[in-house]
Amino acid sequence: MLVVDIVLTGLIIGGMYALTALGLTLQYGVARIMNLSYGEFLVAAALSTFSLYVGLAVNPLVGLLIVVPVAFALNWLIFELLLVPLVRRAKNRDVLEVDSILATFGLLFVIQGVALVIFGGQYFSYSYLSIPVSVLGSALAVNRLVALGFAAAIGIGIYLALTRTRAGTAIRAVAVDPVAAQLVAIDVRRASAFAYALGGALVATGGVLISMFLTFHASMGVEFTMKALIVVIMGGVGNMLGALVAGLLLGVGETAVARLLDPGLTLAATYVLFLAVLLVRPTGLFGRSTR
C-alpha cells in the first residue's frame, strides 16, 4: 500500500536524521556549546569504522564498543581543554554561544585536516547488513532498520534518564541556570562536560551505524552538521524526544514529496517543513523558551 510504504520508508530515512542529531541537541541544549565541528566527528567515526571493518574485519556493531568510548573520552578532553576556558570567561549565555561557534569552527578544520592526513581524500564505501526484509509489504534494509532502532532506543532512553533520574535532572538544571544549579551543590563543570562528552559519544554512534550504508569522504562533515542543526532546532533545542520526532517527521515528509510530487523537491520540502514548524512554534516542536 502506497501510504504504508511511504511512512515506513520515511521512518527509516528519518531514523538516520534523528540518530545524527541527538548528540548535537545534548551539546547545544545542555552544554550550551554550538559545536560546528559536530559533523567532522561523525565522519571521523564513520571512517574509523571503515578501517576497522575493511582492515581488521571487525564488524561495525562490535566496532561501536571501540569507537564510542574513544569518542566519549576525546570529547571530554576537548571540553576540558578547549571549551572550559570559554565557559569561565563568558559573561552570559549569548557570549558563550558566539565564542563556542568560533572555537569549534576552528576545531572543524583541525579534525578535517587530521582525517585527511590519516585516511586520505578518497571515497569510503562498504556494505554491511545490506539485506532486505519485508515489513508490511515494503522492502527495508536491515542496516537502516538497525540505525532506526538505535535512534529510537537512544532518544527515548536518554530522555527518560534526563527526566526520571536524579543525575539527569541535575544535568537539566545546569542547562536551565548554571548559577542556580551551583547554589544547590551541582558540580556544573562536571555535568556540562558529561553532557558534551555524551553528545560526542552519540554522534560517534551515529557515524558508526550510518557508515554501514552511506558513502563518506573526509571533507563531508559540514553536510551532517547542517542537517543535524535543522533537526535540533525544529525539535526544540535540548529536547531528545524533539530531535527524534523532528528527524522522523523530516524523513516521512521528504519521502512523501519524492514519491507523490517530484524527487527534485526533497531539499525544498525539508526546508519548507522546517520553516513551517518554526512559524507555528518558534522554539521548535517540543522546545520552550528558556529566557
Place this chain on the structure above:
Amino acid sequence: MRSGFAKAWTVAALAAAVGLGLAATPAQAQQSIKIGWAISKTGPYVAGAKITLLDAYQLWVKDVNDAGGIMLKSAGKKVPVEVIEYDDRSNSDEMIKALERLINQDKVDFLFPPWGTAFSLASAPVFARAGYPQLLVTATTDRAPEFAKRWPNSFWLLGTATMMADSAVEVFSKLRTEGKIGNTIALIGVADQFGIELSTAARAALKKANFNVVYDKSYPLGTQDMQPILTEAMRSNADVFFAASYPPDTFAIIDQAKVLNYNPKIFFTSVGTAFPVIRARFGANAQGIMGTGGWNADSPSLKAYLKRHVEVHKSEPDRWASPVTYSSLQMLQQAIERVGLDRAAVIKELQTGTFETVYGRVKLENNQFLGVFQTGQWQDGEYYGIGPTQLAGARKPIDKPAWKQ
C-alpha cells in the same frame, strides 16, 4: 705606474678570460623541469580529484624521475622533474590565485590542470593567456570543440556528455535489435552541472533512437537516500534504468536497487561506476552493471599501469579518467623530448603528433581524443569498455543477472 704594454696585456688577458668563461658556460643549463599544479587536496572536490588526477600526476612524476628524467636535446641528457604543488581547497578563487603564482612567481615550465569541468573552464583563460598547454581530462562539456577553437592550447581528452550518451544508446539499440530489451527507459539524474548535461544528451539520443522514456526525474546533489525514487522507477516497469549519477549516489543507487530487488534488463549508473570500490563493496553483485567510461582491461600496458598504481598508491586507479590522465602526461613528455621546452612548439606537437601511451597509440583530432571508451560494463570482476564498439578491445555486453541477496 704601469707601462702601457703591461696594461694592454692585462686587458687582453682579462678579455680572454671572460671570453673563455662565457664559452665554457652552457647556455643556461636546465637542472630540472619545473611542473606545477593547483589541485583540490581539501574540500568537497578532494575525492574526485585524488582518484582521477592526483594519483596519476604523482605516479607519472615518480616514473619519470625513476628513469632519470625527461630527455632534453638542449641539455644533451635526462633532466629530472621538480614539482610545485598548491592546494586549491576546492575553491575557485584559490585555484586561480595558485595558478597565477605558479606562472608568475614560481615560473614553472608546464602546468597541469585542476580537477573538474568547472575549474577546467575557469582556468582555461589563464592557461591561454600565459601560453601553457592545458591537457584536460576531467572536463566533460559538449562545448569542447568550440573551446578547442577558442583556446588552441587546450586539449580535451575524455569526450563529451553527448559522446557518452550516444555510445550508451548505441549499445542499447544493438541489444534492442537482438530482441534482448524492449523500448522503455527510466531516466534519473543528479541536478548538478554534469548530471544535467548527461541527462539532456541522453534524452536527445534516446528520442532519436525511438526509445520511450517512461520515468524522467532528477534529484538534488548529495542525496544518498534513493529508495523513494528507485521505487517509482521500478513501478514504471522500464526495461532500461539509466542514472546520470555522481559517486556517492551511484553507490547508493546500486545498494538500494539490490535491497528493493529492482532488476531491470539494463542497469546503468554514471560517474563512480568505473571506481574499483564498486567491486570492493558489491563483489559479485557488480556483475552486469553498465556505466560511463571503461577500459581495455586485456591490454598489457594498462595491466602494467594497474599493477604500478597499486604498488605506489596502495589503491587501484579508476577505469575511466586515470589512465587517460597518465597517457596525457606521457604525451607531454614525448612532446618535450621531440621539441624541447618551448611551450608553443610543445602545443603544436601535441596538436599534430602521434604518441605511444598506456592507453595505446594517440593522435588528437581538433585537439580532442576520440579513442576513449565511453560505455563500460562490470564483467567477472573487471570494468571492460563496451562502447564505442569499434575501439580495440571493446567487449560484447552481457546480461545482468538478478541481485544475490
